[in-house]
Each structure stands twice: as C-alpha cells, then as structure tokens.
Amino acid sequence: EPEVTQTPSHQVTQMGQEVILRCVPISNHLYFYWYRQILGQKVEFLVSFYNNEISEKSEIFDDQFSVERPDGSNFTLKIRSTKLEDSAMYFCASSVYGETQYFGPGTRLLVL
C-alpha cells in the first residue's frame, strides 16, 4: 500500500538557520498539506497546496515559511530563519480530493 514518506526523520538546527523538510506524497494525490505538532499537543494545520499553489494557510504560516513542489513528486516546507518555538514534529499529508488525508511519519525538528 502506498504511503507518504518524509525526510529527514530528525533534524537538529541552530536558531536562525534555514531548514527544508521534504515529503513525497502518494503518487495520485492532488492535495498536499503540512501540519505541526508540538510535543504532547494537538495537530495544527499550517498550509494546504493544490494545483501548484497555496490554497489555505494558517496564522502560524508566516513569512518565514514557504512551500514548494519543485518536481512531480517532492513537496517541501522551508523555514527560513528558525526560532526556538519552531521545535515540533512536522507532518506532511496528502489526499486525492482534499478530505481523507494520509500522513507521513513526520520530521522531528529541534531548534537549539
């Protein structure tokens, strides 16, 4: 059964550095998402992406964040200048029609 994959599984970075989190959605899916989950808390929506553009973004998704689908398979989340409070698990998800979303295994980001 196809699954969403994410790399890296863990990322440690210094405050102020840029990070890029990568995702490979399920191949026939058309909608892509990024979520974050701070340890022990709920999953928070960051951004949705469809037809090569952002369709919705949350308040969390400020100018420090960007997403890209550079080729037919990868979907990336870039944080330009990381802050301590960006430390969280970041999940990518994909969906055929937008509703039923399948999640990747996540990238645990630690900002020091």
Added chain:
Amino acid sequence: GENVEQHPSTLSVQEGDSAVIKCTYSDSASNYFPWYKQELGKRPQLIIDIRSNVGEKKDQRIAVTLNKTAKHFSLHITETQPEDSAVYFCAAFMDSNYQLIWGAGTKLIIKP
C-alpha cells in the same frame, strides 16, 4: 473559523469495556469528520470517518455517530483491547477551505 472541542482529555477503561470519545464543532459548514489514532512517536492514522449526510458508520469494533443539529460527533470503541491504547484525535473538515481542524486529543488507556 472552525473550532473543535474534544472530551475527555484522558480516558481509562478496563480491557473489554467500551470507550466513548466526544467532539463538538462550531461551523455548520463542516461536512467531513475523520478520527485519527496516534501511537507514541508515530504518525496519525485514519481509523474511521463520517460525512455529514450520514448519521452513523461502523467498522468492526469502531463506530462513529454524527448529530448535525447538535454539531457533535462521537467515537465508540467496543471490546477494548490493549492495542487500542493511544491518543485519539477528532477533526472537522470544510471543503470550502480544505482545512482539517483538530480536537485536542484523548489519551485512551486500556487497563488489563
């Protein structure tokens, strides 16, 4: 915007007993309600979902009910087993903005 409330935050039940987790949502335009199970350190996994044109859905030991008038939906797990121990999240989705808004989660503990 949409807000999802989930109760209880922790639920402890004896193995073999039933567990019920309840969620309420605020926006009547929400039309799709998935439930995710998240084991420690793992991705959220979709376990069951329901659309707004359906009142109840069952899959083996798991069932979900939806009351559109009251804007609440519930997850029912019967004959609980140790492997049911996890955090369960409800969510509400609107196809107008493709956002999945999550509840805060319920930690389900199955006592042997």
